[in-house]
Amino acid sequence: MSTIYPVILCGGSGTRLWPLSRKSYPKQFVPLIGETSLLQQCADRLRGPAGAPYAEPMILTNEAFRFVVPEQLMAVGVNPGPILIEPEGRNTAPAVLAAALHLSSSDPDATMLVAASDHVIPDTPAFHVAVAEGVRTITDRGDLVTFGITPDRPETGYGYLKLRQVPDASGVSVPLDRFVEKPDMDSAKAMVAEGSYLWNSGIFLFAVRDILAAFNQYAPDLVEPVQKAVENAQSDLGFLRLDPDAWRTAQDISIDYAVMEKADNLSVVPYAAGWSDVGSWSAVQELSNPDADGVATSGEVTAIDCHNVLVRSESPAQEVVAMGLENVIAVAMPDAVLVASMDRAQDVKQAVSALKAKGAKQAESLPVDHRPWGWFESLIIGDRFQVKRIHVHPGASLSLQSHHHRSEHWIVVEGTAEVTIDDNVQLVSENQSVYIPLGAKHRMVNPGKVPMVLIEVQTGTYLGEDDIIRYQDVYARD
DSSP, X not given: OOOEEEEEEOOOOXXXXXXXXXXXXXXXXXXXXXXXXXXXXXXXXXXXXTTSOBOOOEEXXXXXGTTHHHHHHHHTTOOOOOEEEESSOOOHHHHHHHHHHHHHHHXXXXXXXXXXXXXXXXXXXXXXXXXXXXXXXXHHHOOEEEEEEOOSSOOSSSOEEEESSOOXXXXXXXXXXXXXXXXXXXXXXXXXXXXXXXXXXXXXEEEHHHHHHHHHHHOHHHHHHHHHHHHTOEEETTEEEOOHHHHTTSOOOOHIIIIITTOSOEEEEEEOSOOBOXXXXXXXXXXXXXXXXXXXXXXXXXXXXXXXXXXXEOSTTOOEEEESOEEEEEEEOSSOEEEEEGGGGGGHHHXXXXXXXXXXXXXXXXXXXXXXXXXXXXXXXXXXXXXXXXXXXXXXXXXXXXXXXXXXXXXXXXXXXXXXXTTEEEEEOTTOEEEEOTTOOEEEEOOSSSOEEEEEEEEESOOOTTOOEEEXXXXXXX
């Protein structure tokens, strides 16, 4: 049996789950369901069953998330394999092709298991059984395999897979007849009643040589630019940066349109053990174990006489009380609150568009800003001052930098900081502070084995994050 290489696509923005999911930190990185993020759950699921030949996962992501991905994976004990950095989003076809070309250079007999980073599949053993059936199908017939979800309701938000026959309950793969676009409600009801239609999960399994042959046959115009992007990729701190000049000439197209809808050797593994793409807050409610009244809560929430609601508080210091609500979504963040009718769950992205049009930073940015060394959040912002809480991981280091327009005062509240100010290096311990004059070259390092937390007070005429001149940076940021 060839080695199975999980390929995790990790570049989406998840605007329908605003305000928790935003462009700066989308839904795959947040703990929507349970204590770990969707990415962490996906990577854990793709370890494979004991004894199965699963390799470390390959990740395709973008520049903004290149340090978030390995940090989250290592936090749950998953060692990431290659992390390919896409210079810009070009949809799933170029991403899958890049992964296949990269794998082919080291293991031409590899099998690829391609999955999105932001899906929920609660029954991991059942998923592994389905993958094993897909491997059998590849071995016996050489087909390209996709996974179809047995629908439990008419759904207009998903595409469908029309099978050549009604699947039985055995989970054995069935040849695919055709793909069906997202239907209207009447068509969805008819397809579910007919029985030979499954939801298109967007999860794929194929031998590397088979998918490369399919790209050469059905999407030859993609092959040359993506191949050049892989061949000219640059290694950077353990990441592999695809060549931007070649990459931007690749067509922006999904793998469904580029290859799968044209191929004649497709099989579908039916899967009925539970799946969600977590595409709306109503889906989150369904996955959050609502009580008998349909009430699902998270965080510091008190719900009184409510029916069919989702109420979440995303700050431990924020108590949310819901009273007499019905068919309502309420999600409270420290800087933004969403209150919406449950039947408008698919329209939340309209709110993001409206906020962007008015220039509200809440449209795309969270109050917590994640960096390779840790994170910071703004606590108070005034005309000429700002107060931040800064969390630095053990052993991590901020860049050596200076500012044109602000001075800073650092107060260590947890751990110890090694602080450089021009030519002076000193240790600053808990309850101690240090002042960084305007224009001074400075850096902080956490030399310890526990997180270091400090409060930073900035004062000056301009406090934007672009007022940073970097002289040295261990993370190779420009």
